Amino acid sequence: MATLVPQLDQLVHHYKADPESVYNTWYAGSDARMKAFRAIRLGVKDVVSAIAGGTFGNDFKGSPLEVVLTAITEQKQVFEGAAHPFYWKPKLRIPDIYENEANKKAFGLFLNACLNATKEEQVLTEMSKLAALSIKGLGPAVASIVYFLHPTLVPPFNTAIVNGFNALYGAKLKLGSWESYFAMREAMQRTNEQYRNLLSKDLGALAGLLFEIGSNRLVVEGNAEQALQEVQEKAARASKKRHQQAIADQREASEHTQAQHVLIRIGRALGYDVFVARNDRSRTCHGESFAMLSLSTLPSLNLPPDVQSTVELIDVLWFVKGEPKLVCAFEVEQSTSIYSGILRMKDLAFSVPDQQAHFYLVAPEVREQEVVAQMLRPALQGGGPAFRLGYIPSGELKEQCDALCRYGVDSSVLLKLARSHNLA
Structure with missing residues (x-):
């Protein structure tokens, strides 16, 4: 998969110049983003302690995990839907970390290992081990949590980011696939190395760009020819919503x-x-x-x-x-x-x-x-x-x-x- 995207320079400049882009309203222009890191880290420690102590509970609601995801979703925009994959859906038995004690313990051990990891290899090993367990309903959405523990190593993962990645790289990655997540992360790391002077060592900046593309606020050349009118209409709606949000902010x-x-x-x-x-x-x-x-x-x-x-x-x-x-x-x-x-x-x-x-x-x-x-x-x-x-x-x-x-x-x-x- 090629990582050098010819039009990326132009897209990054447009992304950073737009005062209503997530780069300026969330990544670089938000005090809340920087304040959130320690709070989320402390919240993850509470999740680990609750699982280890047997007080985690059997539902998302009221659990310390809800606290963590609330703090993440309050980052708005990029993380608006971050909590959805963790809602307990009893009929589907997903994600299976609430009533299955073995899976719950594995999830706690994963979070604890990520908290204490100091090297990229350690974080990736823990994510690979979690993926190998194939816990029903627990997919790469956990990356949105791990991002706040290791922002230079792990990008967040959601529908808009995946759509943006696919549009920019001409890929066909799937949302719930660990294989797709690891491929996306590797490509983003390589791209980030090449464009670090324009973006940041923190992968949140590049993830925000992909989010903008996936939300149709930035249109990738060649992609507009595939249903140009629909893309333009979506882009207009997204821009209007973002403008209203910027005014509110x-x-x-x-x-x-x-x-x-x-x-x-x-x-x-x-x-x-x-x-x-x-x-x-x-x-x-x-x-x-x-x-x-x-x-x-x-x-x-x-x-x-x-x-x-x-x-x-x-x-x-x-x-x-x-x-x-x-x-x-x-x-x-x-x-x-x-x-x-x-x-x-x-x-x-x-x-x-x-x-x-x-x-x-x-x-x-x-x-x-x-x-x-x-x-x-x-x-x-x-x-x-x-x-x-x-x-x-x-x-x-x-x-x-x-x-x-x-x-x-x-x-x-x-x-x-x-x-x-x-x-x-």
Whole structure:
């Protein structure tokens, strides 16, 4: 199978230049993508622990695997249907990892091995071993999970990506075939080596390009002659949908920035030092620069390097003035992954258990039921006093901002706004 595609240079340039392509809205332009990696990795560890401990359950719903796939599907676009292959279908007995204990254990061992793998050969060996077991209904869709463990080695796998691959390479790969997946991965690796300067070492960039082609937003030359009108109509519908999504994302980004700005204002008014997520420091709101209003570096909390990098992505942190003493942590979730935000704060809470800080999710009122459902997950129970988690409606926070700034004495003023079943 040839891997050098003559028109690929042109397609990549168009892909990267389009502000509404998945390259710009997901791969390179999405903070949520980078934030998701550690959260998904932690979720996979929970799946492994649940299977090993006999608490995994016999259904997808309510299982720790559902948490992982929820975090993945919340990446939108490329991963919208990633959870579907893992839904338990009792009549078909697929995927057969819920009621078959041997298959369940094999799946857990596979995930654990991928978590601990450090070399390409190890990952591919584990995938080959899983494929050889021929577990009914459990196919290469698992690659969408493994991608978040090894993004430079394993590309995600779904209908649009396969369709895009077939259109670009003139291939006839099948969606549920492990043989097809391994062939696609190898071809993508070779292509990625040749075009790395245009794309990335991370295979998500190339997978996004294939997704665009498979979704008919990019048309491959020669392919358009096969039912040109149908392709153009599909491309128009896809572009319209993407445009609407891009507008919604822009609105969400604006609302997220406004909520961060409110939290910065309140924190400073209460006399605290404020730290804003490192990837948000360049933002401005109402003419005020976040970089000018917040600390330039995270106060020293003596965190492990992996936890430090995660904590630096938490939306807003309040500290006692001039001291490395955490007071409050906030994750703003307008429409993004609630569970991922909780895991980032839980990471921090369990790393500084002696600081007795409060942790808050800030989200619109329409998401309150979703927030509560996530807070009630078994993985968050039994956290003890070190993880006091509350929910603050973003609309109320914005409405009460001036009053909180004017009359608030310390962080306890937030307790009047927060709604929580376990807030101490």
